[in-house]
Amino acid sequence: MISLGSVSKRFRHPDGGWFDAINDVSLSVKAGEVFGLIGFSGAGKSTLLRLINLLERPDAGCVLVDGRELTALSAAELRRARQNIGMVFQQFNLLANRTVAENVAFPLEIAGWDKAAIRARVAECLEVVGLADRAEHYPAQLSGGQKQRVGIARALAPRPKVILADEPTSALDPKTTQSVLECLADINRRFGVTIVIVTHEMGVVRAICHRAALLESGRLIEVMDVAGGEVEANSAAARELLEAA
Amino acid sequence: MEELTLAQAWENLVLLGPEIWQASLETALMLGIGLASAILIGGPLGVWLYLAQPGQILANRFVAGVLGWLVNLVRSFPFIILMVSLVPLTRILVGSTIGPVAAAVPLSFAAIPYFARLVEQTLREVPRGVVEAAEAMGASPFEIVFKVLLREARSGLVASLTILTISFLSYSAVAGVVGGGGIGDLAIRYGYYRFQTEVMVAMVVLLVVVVQLIQFAGNRIAQKLDKR
Incomplete structure (x- = not known):
């Protein structure tokens, strides 16, 4: 690979x-x-x-x-x-002014997915990392482990x-x-x-x-x-x- | 000279009401044109200045050097001298050198590099790692600017715009005296040349209130936009 x-x-x-x-x-x-x-x-x-x-x-x-x-x-x-190729960082590198869901949506916006597909995929990825209930939170409201799981969901989103x-x-x-x-x-x-x-x-x-x-x-x-x-x-x-x- | 009672002072101000209103509109026009130029031209210039710095996505030592030098050059002119130097250009652009629109030319000239520098400094506060994450996801420079840099720095940008607005409210008073009109001009004409101190005091109070309101609004908006 x-x-x-x-x-x-x-x-x-x-x-x-x-x-x-x-x-x-x-x-x-x-x-x-x-x-x-x-x-x-x-x-x-x-x-x-x-x-x-x-x-x-x-x-x-x-x-x-x-x-x-x-x-x-x-x-x-x-x-x-x-x-x-998804990437996960030591310092998470999440966008502070975007919600958890918007962070996970970010690579999909770049890849040009349509809105409905993004919404569905974001929900799916947050489910995988166990943060479905935090979708509307901002990164500052999360613990370190939760931030990293958002980072993983974000990396996973475009099906790399x-x-x-x-x-x-x-x-x-x-x-x-x-x-x-x-x-x-x-x-x-x-x-x-x-x-x-x-x-x-x-x-x-x-x-x-x-x-x-x-x-x-x-x-x-x-x-x-x-x-x-x-x-x-x-x-x-x-x-x-x-x-x- | 006759002692002025508070009632008479108030009456004088009321009589000047239409002129004060007119002057306020002129100040608003000068400021509006100056700030619009600052945002539309100075903003992109500031972003470019930031992106051209070493280590950034459009790093270019030559571009960074030239842009930085230009910004410093214009900013080193004392405002009154900049105004006088730009008289010929103002005449070409506006067809006149008096009135608020003419005064907006040097105001814009001063505001553009000022805001560019503020934008550049504000963008520096966006963590490098966040930009790198966007690069790793395949974001284009355009997407990095609009989806990452400007969004992450938005509350700082509002704070910068607040600083710019207040500085240029003061600059517009200077521009006003040299033929631009506006609140500063009114204060000088009545308050200083005609010894109507009450007009001077009233205009200063008006400016103090406006500055406080701008700062308050700027702080509130910046705070609301900041989710960090």
């Missing part, structure tokens, strides 16, 4: 030097999979995620999502392709094949984390949406991932299989993260 071919991304330091955020990473994510990107702070996992929908454009390499080479698209084509989740639970307490992860796992199972999730916690990988890639200093260290809540890891960095969990 997603394939990254030798992607690299450098950022310029304020002092003029260069910083290799992502260094020659190749990776593929299968359809219907929940795939983790894990590593310590600064390992480049968020950058790698943002390369998938081209929020960051790679300096080298190519990005394929659902059979389309995003790196080769025009700006207008890329906008259409992005409508097929892929959802990218950037540390979706890092701003939440452990109990809320649990419910948000269950919500994502549920969406993966029910609708077959491929999910890529960035995290610095092995607990998140154990809870919902089928596989996970470990990054260190912008390089891919290993891709780990997760079976029955156990992570099969070989590298020293992976063991360190496992012990920390």
